[in-house]
Amino acid sequence: MAFELPPSSAKRLDDLYKRLQDDVERFVGYPCTAEIDYRELFRFLEFPINNVGDPYKDGTLKLHTHDFEREVIDWFGRLLQAPENSFWGYVTNGGTEGNLYGLYLARELFPSGMTYYSEDTHYSVAKNLRVLNMQNIMINSQPSGELDYEDLRETIKINRHIPPIIFANIGTTMREGIDRIDRIREILDELAIPGFYIHCDAALAGMTLPFIDGAPEFDFSERVDSISISGHKFIGSPIPCGLVLADRNNVQRIARSIEYVGTLDTTITGSRNAFSPLILWYAIQRWGYDGFKERVASCLENAEYAVKKFLENGVEAWKNPHAITVVFPRPSDEIIERWQIAVQEEIGHLLVMPHVTRELIDEFVADYLNHPDTSSSAADS
Ligand SMILES: Cc1ncc(COP(=O)(O)O)c(C=O)c1O
DSSP: OOOOOOHHHHHHHHHHHHHHHHHGGGOOSSSOOOOOOOGGGGGGGGSOOOOOSOTTSOOSOOOOOHHHHHHHHHHHHHHTTOOTTSEEEEEESSHHHHHHHHHHHHHHHOTTOEEEEETTSOHHHHHHHHHTTOEEEEEOBOTTSOBOHHHHHHHHHHTTTSOEEEEEEBSOTTTOOBOOHHHHHHHHHHTTOSOOEEEEEOTTGGGTGGGSTTOOOOSGGGTOSEEEEESIIIIIOSSOOEEEEEEHHHHHTTOEEETTTTEEEOSSSSSOOSSHHHHHHHHHHHHHHHHHHHHHHHHHHHHHHHHHHHHHTTOOOBOOTTOOEEEEEOOOHHHHHHHTOOEETTEEEEEOOTTOOHHHHHHHHHHHHHSOOOSHHHHHO
């Protein structure tokens, strides 16, 4: 029988629910879709499910969702052109874990390798590199957020004797700049680098670019070694999650057989969330390839609308091609607070996710114009 909370505690939950209901109305600054409904999955919260171990090798613990996890990974494998019999993956706790995993595989392959990543890279990556104790060099970015290829070429050239590990951003956090895998490979070919590793951090754009005709390619057909995507970003999830795909041969180098759980230890954490694979699986059933394609197209159109709306009102907003991130001059603290806007130095951004309608964009732009940033740095510039 369900436990009944004392009235004062029940009220705490009611108040929290109301606060979240209110805050989700103006959720435009972070790359997470708010349009989600996973009610069908409630009943699975009755079980102590756990996806411990390798999703492709069931162990002694039967309360798992490995079969659904495999289906999710296989779906992404097809989406990202992974060679059918030689890729592997698992559902992670989010983009950060997938990036940690890619870097871990790279380090096992090239223990004395040098990791290159742009200055626009997500803050968690520098921490991952510290955790893994990997040598690294930060590369300049272009104003779009994309890697500065000239700087990359010159820096690799100086370190030609060290195997390069390229951490490529497939959509940077603030500007959604895309590091071009074809340009990176050109540099590696030109410098005749014999061995290298490429990891793609496709936290957000991993779920948009594959659905956009003519968008830059970053998938396994470009011969990258691993890809990390967040699940709670474009797909949407109440529990942060993601997935990582990698070359199975590289994963086998780190696999250890564990008698205690009767499976292989191939993942970063031991106990793993068995509920988030259900969420991703459910979303794939609900939207499918065509549904996601439509959603991405609609977000792109709305992002273009947002840029136009800002420009019509004299605000210098812009976005990268194929991006749903609209960049504009840093707003006032009032706007940052009310609309949950992520800012970095002189810029802020709007993430045109599936729940961000044109009406919401109009409301945001009007509020932005009515509450200009009057802080000293804005006034000085
Ligand atoms: C480019 C990029 N990489 C990695 C991450 C981290 O992903 P997560 O929050 O899913 O751990 C983010 C989060 O915003 C991101 O924008």
